[in-house]
Amino acid sequence: CIHDTRIIMTFLLTATFILGAVIAGVYFFIKRIYSYWCRKGVEYIEPDFFYGNIKEMVHGKISTGGLFKKFYDDLKSRGLKYGGCYTFFSPVLILVDLDLIKNILLKDFDNFINRGMYYNEKMDPLSAHLFSLEDERWKNLRAKLTPTFTSGKLKMMFPTLVACSFGLEDVLSEYSVTQDAVDIKEVCSRYATDAIGSVAFGIDCKSLKNPDSEFRQWGRQMFKEGIKGIIKA
Structure with missing residues (x-):
């Protein structure tokens, strides 16, 4: 014992x-x-x-x-x-x-290419963008994207951006008539969605006309904050 x-x-x-x-x-x-x-x-x-x-x-x-x-x-x-x-x-x-x-x-x-942001190319392909990729993957993607933003290419994009701005003007005109409060962040996000869709993919996302369009919903999901997103980042 x-x-x-x-x-x-x-x-x-x-x-x-x-x-x-x-x-x-x-x-x-x-x-x-x-x-x-x-x-x-x-x-x-x-x-x-x-x-x-x-x-x-x-x-x-x-x-x-x-x-x-x-x-x-x-x-x-x-x-x-x-x-x-x-x-x-x-x-x-x-x-x-x-x-x-x-x-x-x-x-x-x-010398400052790694930002420590979350990305998973297989499970979450949209997270693998220029701001989150690291090392060679970042360098390769940047080399592909750089020619897109030359002065000549930007001049070609300008008419498309102007065309998208007409929709923005219509939305703001409606607010001026109804005198409702304007969520300027949401309106600008809808414009940005339409502009990016038109310039990058040639798609009319119709986010300004329809705040709940499919592209806008995905945009909200990407930037939705919460404990899960913070831990992933």
């Missing part, structure tokens, strides 16, 4: 030690992740455990754009040109200085 008790005690002590070691290891691992910007000598926004800096967004208290606007304002108020934050356990660089943003977008863009 004493022998069995010793075995049980030994087992419990060993299990407790292993569990404590695992917890300590996880703690220091996460602590090291959250010290990334500190080790790089970059000013950063203090993260919360597990969530990083996106706790409010995960709980639906603020939109993605609103949260990063908040980060931007925070860093700008400190007089910083750039700073860091964390989305869960991933470090994210936030740019504030306009000249720095311009250099990255125009000159050094090939």
